[in-house]
Amino acid sequence: MRRLLALWGKEWLALSRDVLGLAVLFLMPAAFIVVMSLALSEVFKGGAARQAEFAVMAADPKLADRLARKLSGDGFRSAPAPADEAAARDGVRRGTPSLVLVVPRDFERALNAPLDGKSTQPQLTLLADPALPPTQLLAFRQRVLGVALALRVSAMMRRAGIAADADAFDLKRAAALSVETIGSSARPSSVQQNVPAWLIFGMFFVVIPISSLFVVERREGTLARLVSLRVPFSMLLLGKVGPYFVVNLAQAALMLLAGRTLVPWFGGETLALPARWDLLAAVTACTSLAAIGWGLLVAVCSRTLEQATVIGGVGNILAAAVGGIMVPRFVMPEAMQKLSEVSPMAWALDGFHAVILRGGGAADLAAPCVKLVALALALFAAALWVHHRRRVLTSAQ
């Protein structure tokens, strides 16, 4: 145990004097958390929460005002009508406004046509900005059709001698519909996605200091000296686990703190912390073991600092891109979502989301945690195997 403590102490001292390495481990994920949480906040709110401007162009200004009033709300804001259709098309091409509803002259007369599917329907044209999210375009389209239906039904009832105003057929008055999401939210918010995502990314970056120091140890002959002192190679590897496990835990604490303080300070949403801290600690620990295992394998396989940096860095970036760290998995096409299941970062993110987002229990964490620990053991065994295969520990010739 004394030898293991000495190895941990040495690793800790070496790491504490590597300012660049510490900056990569702590400042990089913190910066990503703040920047990405703010940059993607609108995207994560979805189409309904994003304000889109629309205008109504009609020959009758009163009808245009009436339609604009009915269509406003729920993320759609009315803008002044363009002078003519050419100006409307030009405006939409530039995205201001995003939508223009063109109402023909005979629209009000066409409202009186029977709802039998045989008569000529009132014709409306919607000019749309191609950059508008499809879900938002669909929502506005449904909104327009809902208003048109209300106008036609009220016209039909008036013809039948029943006093009715189109406002009476507002869809919101049809029933009181409450939406209940299971867990704290069905989908992560920007901060709920980005804090665990970039925390995981940062945790896996222990690969750089682990492998860099290991390469230096091998190059300087320190590793060979330790082997000659009969320190087992497995203990040399274990000597790196303890300090970096503590580093990973510290990263987790600080990144959660960043989600609670830094992100709201810059104007973003505050991260809601989970009730089960023990489960959060469990998923953090499992992620840490997988990250350290990866670092050890890269360390043993790399012969130079350049190799360690490239293999470790590129490997992390690929795993992050595939695993839903850089791009949330729910926006990926199905094939990519399936591919993301091979990334350990995706397993870790599943675990964090189970705790932070869905308020899950131990059973929800079991699958990602088992996968991460199994990977850690496999990577550790692979590092020992690679070392055993090479056998040659020194540059002796």
Added chain:
Amino acid sequence: MGTLNLEGVSFRYPGRDETVLDQVTLAVPAGGIFGLLGPNGAGKTTLISILAGQLRGATGSIRAGDEPLEALRRRRPHGLGLVPQDYAFYPMLTCAENLRFFGAVQGLGGARLKDRIAAAARFARIESALARRAGRLSGGLKRRLNLAIGLLAEPEILLLDEPTVGVDPQSRAFLLESIRSLAGAGRTIVYTSHYMEEVEAICDQVAIIDHGRVLVSGALSEVIRDGSGLQELFMQLTHRSLRD
């Protein structure tokens, strides 16, 4: 501990065809300094690495006294010390931290570790540099720290692989005196060097190897019996062609 006996030791790096050590047979008497000489690539460092337990897979027999060297290593893990050619310590740690770490991994602790650090630092005259980062030391101080680390566990057999490379004449003189005093205290020392005058000054026994084979070995006085000097004998045996 007795004589260190090597008989028919051969070694080849995995995946390579050429034999680095070929039937090396040597007797290193206890309590003296044995000079191991050879040009670059002769196999000196490989032989030292095998003796230090860094390389496995050598064939032949290596015995320390009556028992195999490996058995001695198991029985007394730190009975054999190595001062490698590289500065095999942590440049980002101070000298004291390096000594503490290498002492602790050899099982030293508490007051004993403190005493051994003080003694090794005193012996290598690095007391004034204990608080300095090892990476910022001069070449001479680095060599002395390297030696101090090798002496922490008081090994009975000490392997010194080119311990004076890159130091000034003052540091070299100090290191040679120190090494001689270590042998005087009863240790067996295997010393490799390219500096013939060093070997002539401190070694009792020598061996010259090249291409993994022992060309000559024995007491220094017998090897250079004709009075021509070690340098001339070395050049005669290993020829003048460049090796790297």
